[in-house]
Amino acid sequence: MVESIRQFGIGMKAPRFHEVRVPLLNEEVAEVKDSLKSYEEEWAKYGCSIMVDGWTDKKQMTLINFLVNSPKETIFLESIDASEYSKTGDKMYELLNRFVERVGEANMVQVVTDNASNCVLTGKLLETKRSHFYWTPCTAHCIDLMLEDIGKIPNIHNTIKRAVTLNRYIYIRPSVVNMLQRFTGERELIRPAVTRFATAFLTLQRIHKHKANLRKMFTSKEWTNRKWAKELSGKKACSIVMMPTFWTKIIYFLKIFGPLVRVLKLVDGEKMPAMGYIYEAMDKAKEAITKSFGDNEEKYRTIFEIINK
Structure with a gap:
């Protein structure tokens, strides 16, 4: 950012609060979404995996990061407050199923989660109802x-x-x-x-x-x-x-x-x-x-x- 400002030279005016908060932010969001199209093409061509990473913040709120891994790269999809989902396997299945549909069932190879009991149940439900791809427990979590x-x-x-x-x-x-x-x-x-x-x-x-x-x-x-x-x-x-x-x-x-x-x-x-x-x-x-x-x-x-x- 500083380098870009320096290259512009003398006379640059800083954007107003509203510009940063609304139109410039919207432009950035649109640019990021546009950049994801090349990844989506890669998913359709070679397949991909959804990776689910749960953690707890300082306020004891359960959060889950959803990422998609493909031969091209791993990208971040979304982070959500999963306090109401994380307790039971059925709720977790509903949540994860939503992301499977978002990525595209035809593009999916596997879903990777940790080994918590609700995630194990979620994985088994996914394998039963969507028989062409797999649930895989996180290796690092298994070893831990x-x-x-x-x-x-x-x-x-x-x-x-x-x-x-x-x-x-x-x-x-x-x-x-x-x-x-x-x-x-x-x-x-x-x-x-x-x-x-x-x-x-x-x-x-x-x-x-x-x-x-x-x-x-x-x-x-x-x-x-x-x-x-x-x-x-x-x-x-x-x-x-x-x-x-x-x-x-x-x-x-x-x-x-x-x-x-x-x-x-x-x-x-x-x-x-x-x-x-x-x-x-x-x-x-x-x-x-x-x-x-x-x-x-x-x-x-x-x-x-x-x-x-």
């Missing part, structure tokens, strides 16, 4: 649910809980954060990622990387001479860092989550379609887990039961 179920295993759950306790203790105290950064060389322990459990993996990976630095900090005079070392919460954080089983369980956690998070990154990325790689990627992830435990099936049997489910 897989990680969530694995995260409920007691040993893993307790390890994540201790890591959260340690992180929370450090990061709500600016003085402790400053001390941590002096021991870690300005490195953080928290690394945000695409999902909550991918974040847990990257955070535990970072904690394990700084095991020696964390132990040095919690045994240093700088720590022991401060009031934090005498507080109950400080003693608890220190005990976690000094607990040998905490570190062995982190290694167990990383051996399982590492290969699965790599698959999650593959399917959640936008560089290339992942459908042609997902089955091989999951096989390689299982092979990596098997190898990391020295083919000792007892150590990963429960994990594979969750993955295979």
Whole structure:
């Protein structure tokens, strides 16, 4: 915008509020709709997929983004308030069916949604009533649910809980954060990622990387001479860092989550379609887990039961 104004030169008058709000906006909307015609031609020629992405905003309003994917590109169709639709499969079917008709049933190959129970029912209804195309659950959501179920295993759950306790203790105290950064060389322990459990993996990976630095900090005079070392919460954080089983369980956690998070990154990325790689990627992830435990099936049997489910 600024570059366009500069090219116009001296003497340009800014549009009035009404012009921006009505005629210029209408022109822009018409231009966008006109640009979609080439995509619609592509849909008719090669087929397309409707992708449904539900989320909740800060006001706890359920919103759903509808997108259409084709070999040409993915485009955004519409975002709607789906609070009245998202609770039951029948209502979701009505909503999704409306978008199928809008895109054109003859152009459709599949509908992609997450794995929520209402979406599963919607997908089955679509496959029953429109037999020539498919409902496909979102791969990234499937893997995230897989990680969530694995995260409920007691040993893993307790390890994540201790890591959260340690992180929370450090990061709500600016003085402790400053001390941590002096021991870690300005490195953080928290690394945000695409999902909550991918974040847990990257955070535990970072904690394990700084095991020696964390132990040095919690045994240093700088720590022991401060009031934090005498507080109950400080003693608890220190005990976690000094607990040998905490570190062995982190290694167990990383051996399982590492290969699965790599698959999650593959399917959640936008560089290339992942459908042609997902089955091989999951096989390689299982092979990596098997190898990391020295083919000792007892150590990963429960994990594979969750993955295979």
